[in-house]
Amino acid sequence: MYAELGHFALTLALAVALVQATLPHWGASRGDRSLMALAPSSALLGFALVALSFVCLVAGYLGSDFSITNVWENSHSAKPLIYKISGTWGNHEGSMLLWVLILALCAALVALFGGNLPERLHARVLAIQGALSALFLAFILFTSNPFLRLFPPPAEGRDLNPVLQDPGLAIHPPLLYVGYVGFSIAFAFAVAALIEGRIDAAWARWVRPWSLLSWIFLTLGIAMGSYWAYYELGWGGWWFWDPVENASFMPWLAGTALVHSAIVMEKRDALKIWTVLLAILTFAFSLLGTFLVRSGVLTSVHAFATDPARGIFILAILAAVVGGSFLLFALRAGNLRQGGLFAPISREGSLVFNNLILAAAGGAVFVGTLYPLALEALTGAKISVGAPFFDMTFIPLMIPLVIVLPFGPMLPWKRGDLLGAAQRLSAAAALALVAALALYALEGGSLGGAAGIGLGIWLIAGTISEVVWRSKLGKVPLSETGRRLVNLQRSTVGMLLAHAGLGVTLIGIAAVSSGALEKIVAMKPGETLQIAGRTLTFEGMAPRQGPNYRDLVGHFVVREGNRVVAEIDPAKRIFVASGRQTTEAGIKSFIDGDLYVSLGDGAGTNAIVVRTYYKPLIPLIWLGAVVMALGGVFSLSDRRFRVGAPRRAATRLAPAE
Amino acid sequence: MTRKQRRLSIIAAAGAVLAVAAGLVLYAFQDTIVFFNTPTDLAEKPSPPGTRLRLGGLVKEGSVVRDQGHEVRFIITDTEHEAPVVYAGILPDLFREGQGVVAEGALREDGTFVADTVLAKHDENYMPREVADALKEKGVWQGGTPTDRNAN
Numbered sequence: 135m136y137a138e139l140g141h142f143a144l145t146l147a148l149a150v151a152l153v154q155a156t157l158p159h160w161g162a163s164r165g166d167r168s169l170m171a172l173a174p175s176s177a178l179l180g181f182a183l184v185a186l187s188f189v190c191l192v193a194g195y196l197g198s199d200f201s202i203t204n205v206w207e208n209s210h211s212a213k214p215l216i217y218k219i220s221g222t223w224g225n226h227e228g229s230m231l232l233w234v235l236i237l238a239l240c241a242a243l244v245a246l247f248g249g250n251l252p253e254r255l256h257a258r259v260l261a262i263q264g265a266l267s268a269l270f271l272a273f274i275l276f277t278s279n280p281f282l283r284l285f286p287p288p289a290e291g292r293d294l295n296p297v298l299q300d301p302g303l304a305i306h307p308p309l310l311y312v313g314y315v316g317f318s319i320a321f322a323f324a325v326a327a328l329i330e331g332r333i334d335a336a337w338a339r340w341v342r343p344w345s346l347l348s349w350i351f352l353t354l355g356i357a358m359g360s361y362w363a364y365y366e367l368g369w370g371g372w373w374f375w376d377p378v379e380n381a382s383f384m385p386w387l388a389g390t391a392l393v394h395s396a397i398v399m400e401k402r403d404a405l406k407i408w409t410v411l412l413a414i415l416t417f418a419f420s421l422l423g424t425f426l427v428r429s430g431v432l433t434s435v436h437a438f439a440t441d442p443a444r445g446i447f448i449l450a451i452l453a454a455v456v457g458g459s460f461l462l463f464a465l466r467a468g469n470l471r472q473g474g475l476f477a478p479i480s481r482e483g484s485l486v487f488n489n490l491i492l493a494a495a496g497g498a499v500f501v502g503t504l505y506p507l508a509l510e511a512l513t514g515a516k517i518s519v520g521a522p523f524f525d526m527t528f529i530p531l532m533i534p535l536v537i538v539l540p541f542g543p544m545l546p547w548k549r550g551d552l553l554g555a556a557q558r559l560s561a562a563a564a565l566a567l568v569a570a571l572a573l574y575a576l577e578g579g580s581l582g583g584a585a586g587i588g589l590g591i592w593l594i595a596g597t598i599s600e601v602v603w604r605s606k607l608g609k610v611p612l613s614e615t616g617r618r619l620v621n622l623q624r625s626t627v628g629m630l631l632a633h634a635g636l637g638v639t640l641i642g643i644a645a646v647s648s649g650a651l652e653k654i655v656a657m658k659p660g661e662t663l664q665i666a667g668r669t670l671t672f673e674g675m676a677p678r679q680g681p682n683y684r685d686l687v688g689h690f691v692v693r694e695g696n697r698v699v700a701e702i703d704p705a706k707r708i709f710v711a712s713g714r715q716t717t718e719a720g721i722k723s724f725i726d727g728d729l730y731v732s733l734g735d736g737a738g739t740n741a742i743v744v745r746t747y748y749k750p751l752i753p754l755i756w757l758g759a760v761v762m763a764l765g766g767v768f769s770l771s772d773r774r775f776r777v778g779a780p781r782r783a784a785t786r787l788a789p790a791e
Numbered sequence: 792m793t794r795k796q797r798r799l800s801i802i803a804a805a806g807a808v809l810a811v812a813a814g815l816v817l818y819a820f821q822d823t824i825v826f827f828n829t830p831t832d833l834a835e836k837p838s839p840p841g842t843r844l845r846l847g848g849l850v851k852e853g854s855v856v857r858d859q860g861h862e863v864r865f866i867i868t869d870t871e872h873e874a875p876v877v878y879a880g881i882l883p884d885l886f887r888e889g890q891g892v893v894a895e896g897a898l899r900e901d902g903t904f905v906a907d908t909v910l911a912k913h914d915e916n917y918m919p920r921e922v923a924d925a926l927k928e929k930g931v932w933q934g935g936t937p938t939d940r941n942a943n
């Protein structure tokens with residue numbers, strides 16, 4: 135029953151999306167208000183239908199209805215409740231449904247909060263969102279229908295891939311998808327502006343908060359995915375330059391550029407064409423990511439299942455959306471009026487520099503990710519492009535960006551004073567330099583690691599210098615400084631937090647890349663191991679029963695000197711339903727970094743191979759990402775940018791009856 | 792500066808950044824690309840020792856030997872030729888005899904492949920795509936779409 139209802143709702147949603155994609159457009163061209171007024175209502179209806187369909191699929195999972203093929207393939211009656219729910223999107227069909235649900239949600243949000251947009255722009259934006267929904271709904275219905283029935287229904291399901299039976303699955307994909315798909319709003323605004331042939335600061339004021347919101351989710355989603363890989367895959371890696379990771383990283387780079395260029399457009403009415411291009415590019419990267427993950431052209435953790443028809447269908451969507459929007463851009467971008475002037479050394483100039491570097495870095499990641507695919511398609515040669523390639527291209531591009539970053543906020547709009555900014559930042563620069571040199575001399579680590587930590591400190595100290603400067607600390611009475619601090623605009627606080635967060639992440643990356651230790655030894659109960667100034671004692675193995683798995687748990691005691699400071703219990707986990715095995719790492723965070731223990735195979739009598747890592751400061755990587763996202767939230771909460779509340783009323787038209 | 796000069800300076804900066812990026816990419820491509828080989832490829836035209844490459848095939852039944860430490864030896868086969876592999880580390884959870892595997896590393900002087908990474912991912916129906924393609928070419932393996940979990 136649920137399956138049929140869900141299927142029917144999805145089919146209706148396609149019909150509604152087709153109406154939403156066409157009639158309001160036509161209405162906008164003819165100036166017909168009643169046709170334009172169809173857009174918001176059809177967007178809301180479409181969202182309700184997709185949501186109903188999604189709820190139906192969740193209900194199928196909750197009720198373990200194995201007559202639904204998708205549930206049978208990916209669920210099991212003994213699976214804990216949380217994985218029954220999150221298992222809904224732990225497979226190809228379900229994750230596409232989640233994708234479309236978020237797409238429809240974005241359209242519904244624009245419908246709800248867009249009442250004060252110019253009427254024609256509102257209709258066109260919603261029409262473009264409708265067209266996107268229609269494409270992806272058709273994709274689901276024709277190639278990836280999650281509601282197909284199975285007869286006769288099996289008694290038991292085949293269970294969810296054990297790697298996915300983790301709280302990470304409940305959080306990571308929804309966060310990431312909201313980030314990915316959220317950029318569809320900026321895309322729809324960009325295409326609508328190109329069709330209308332008009333674009334102004336008000337447009338940027340609209341696009342920026344939505345892009346920022348997506349960016350926050352994408353940042354958190356990527357960080358969450360990285361943390362999940364770290365603790366789940368059993369060998370302590372946190373970023374692999376895997377094509378699927380790159381697929382989420384490219385929209386992040388482009389989105390970061392977009393969030394910055396939209397500031398210039400909003401404040402100075404400049405960089406219009408570039409901002410429109412970035413909005414298109416960011417969503418194009420999101421679509422490319424979906425294509426890479428969902429078409430099965432890649433071998434990856436994320437490639438659930440493949441079917442050539444799906445790949446071709448998504449490729450066709452990609453070609454139509456990206457090709458179409460670029461064509462429109464080529465034809466229409468020239469008509470957009472040019473904006474304000476600025477000197478190279480200015481706030482605008484620094485933001486342009488940020489955009490240039492981010493675009494170039496995105497390009498390098500793009501080439502590295504797609505080159506193996508292109509080469510194989512053209513010559514049949516099979517190659518892999520891995521971490522060394524990205525280390526050699528991405529990192530050198532990022533260094534100038536990080537060096538220049540603290541200067542940007544110190545420079546005024548239009549024309550800046552580089553010398554003054556340099557003076558205000560001299561303390562930060564000195565601190566970073568001394569810290570890097572001291573680390574290099576005392577710790578004897580790698581030069582790269584010390585430099586990376588120095589750059590991280592430069593960002594954080596640069597942020598603090600900015601606060602000192604803005605609050606005129608030491609130049610005016612303390613009460614005045616306090617008043618200035620309290621009165622800092624939230625968007626400024628957000629910017630400072632985001633920049634400092636990048637510094638925090640950078641310190642974590644540099645520390646773990648240069649200072650990580652690894653020991654792999656076969657251990658018997660009672661044996662000890664020395665790592666990073668601590669003693670690890672293997673106490674023995676014990677079985678443990680979980681809801682749908684059995685664990686073999688190794689017990690380890692960590693001592694500093696003779697004092698017990700922690701216990702670590704890594705496990706090998708066997709899932710009853712499938713007989714598949716996973717490694718559950720044991721991780722203990724200390725102030726200086728993580729101890730990470732995972733179990734390997736037995737090696738002779740009683741002994742087991744133990745893999746132990748010391749990961750200095752690694753939590754900072756994710757902490758920094760959370761601080762960046764928090765910065766985004768602060769900026770978003772600024773009164774002037776509150777979502778959906780740009781200039782009130784002035785252009786408001788009475789809704790057409 | 793006039794509007795034209797300012798625009799030119801931006802274009803020059805953009806050109807410089809892009810040129811640097813392109814240079815880095817081309818330079819990195821010379822050193823960091825890793826080619827995929829089957830045991831037959833190795834037998835027919837062996838790479839010089841020390842060159843990084845990926846070796847893929849099936850783990851030969853009964854070939855996995857674990858010594859007392861953590862070193863593992865096994866043989867990768869495409870049923871036509873075989874290549875001995877040595878790997879120091881913990882094998883992935885889904886590494887099994889008779890299953891597909893991709894090892895990354897380099898050949899030693901004695902012809903043994905020293906792997907530093909072993910990939911055998913995800914679920915029991917799964918076969919790394921390169922391996923599946925290579926085996927299909929040899930007519931050894933007749934499975935459906937290699938990574939298609941829905942097929943059975």
